[in-house]
Amino acid sequence: MRSVKVTRRQFLKWLTASAAALGLSQTDLLKVEKALAAGPTPNPNFPIPPLGRVIWIAGAACSGCPTSLLNYIADPNDCETVLNAIGNNALGLWSDIESLYPVSNPGANFGPDLTPLTPDDVGDGHIDIAEVVLEVVTIDYSQIIMAASGDVPNNYLLSLMADPNYKYVLLVEGTIQIKQNGKYCRIMDVPGNLTLTAGWPAAATPYVDVYTDPDLGTRTDVTMAGGTLWLAANPNCLAVVAFGTCATYGGVPAAKGSVTGGKSAWEWINNINGLNKLLVNIPGCPPHPDWFMATVGAALLELNNVIPGILTSNVNTAPDHKGRPKLTYNGVGCTIFHPDGDYVFCLDCPRRPSQPGPASLCAAGKSAVNPDGLCLWATGCMGRHSAEANVRADCATRMWNPIETPGGLVKNNWCVGNNMPCQGCTDPGFPDKCSPFYDDAKNI
């Protein structure tokens, strides 16, 4: 007999969608979220507590990144996509994570004794990275996920920051705009004078606005630039994760012609303000959810000493000179780590065997003669261009938007497979370096 497994995420998703029908208020939802956010019970046999807490702030962004992440579907029948994220030995690694952080309701073949997984177990859908991550990682503050608005989450954030034992990872989404004292993006208005709190970085003072209102009292209006510094400068901030091309390299809001002074998280936190934080970049516009999940998984393995160095010192998996974990940005998939050390995007492309195709998307399309279509180089594909530079994403093998079928997830499609030239969205130069789009790539 097999038990029906409902994860916290599925439950919360269902509850949120049904809130109106059930007559739940925002406060009720908050109570439920708070109860669920209490998190898993740490394994008593395991000395280090779970990675735990995340504060997620968003600057100049389009919310495409969280949408991509929340769209994540863990494949219950074919674990290949998840396993590829970690590499050859993935099955063993995920069984490590599973035993470190037992999920709430293991299935029939995976008992409370937490015996190591075998390939047979995998077929029953017990590895669910989404569940592992959501059981282990608690997102304490996120404007796109939180149900409550206004001072309820603001006060919660202030209470967390006042707790000297609260350690967290700061997740930054979106460009940080610094012109006009950051006023192009204001992220929250909190009660009290924030600049008087312990650990306030002086460099952030010009980027907040302290005012006194006759009805509301003293309040602080926080911009993205100031808020990022406030949250990153705290010694309890263990690491910063820049999520999406905007946060990693500036992206579209920092493109040529922009007047708002957009900076990447690394530039603002470590370069301009010299905080020297441990920072991991996850570029992509948006990033593939697997890239995020694999990075979180690697961080767990690192922090729990299961695979020391996987995210800090291992030359094959740790971040490269652009801060991207090679784990996911060096062509993991069917071709793990090319002998020359540099992953070439085109090597996995089904259109590669052809010579540069015609300069027309219609003429280069899929046909009976060319079922995979012709090379899109002449219509602006950034694959070859970026092979020398910086794309290195594994879209060609990982693919996007898997389709759920009765037989499991089916890999769906990717830009080039859909007759769309690669735009180079994980490239540090995106979008200016890749512009004009759709022009012959040899001209760019």
Place this chain on the structure above:
Amino acid sequence: MGKILIDPVNRMEGHLGIDCHTVPAESGGVRVNHAMLHGQLYRGFEQILKGRDPRDPMVLTQRI
């Protein structure tokens, strides 16, 4: 006359704040008689698009 400030407003794309001015209501509670929404993010897509190749906006404006 009182005031209610909700900032940030969550579960939406972008950044939004709400300012409400309230007056005592006949029933004994308060009534909102004046409310203002403030959008709190400006990215300047208009400036970014100026002078670009006409094919670029197809890619860039997807990101709004």
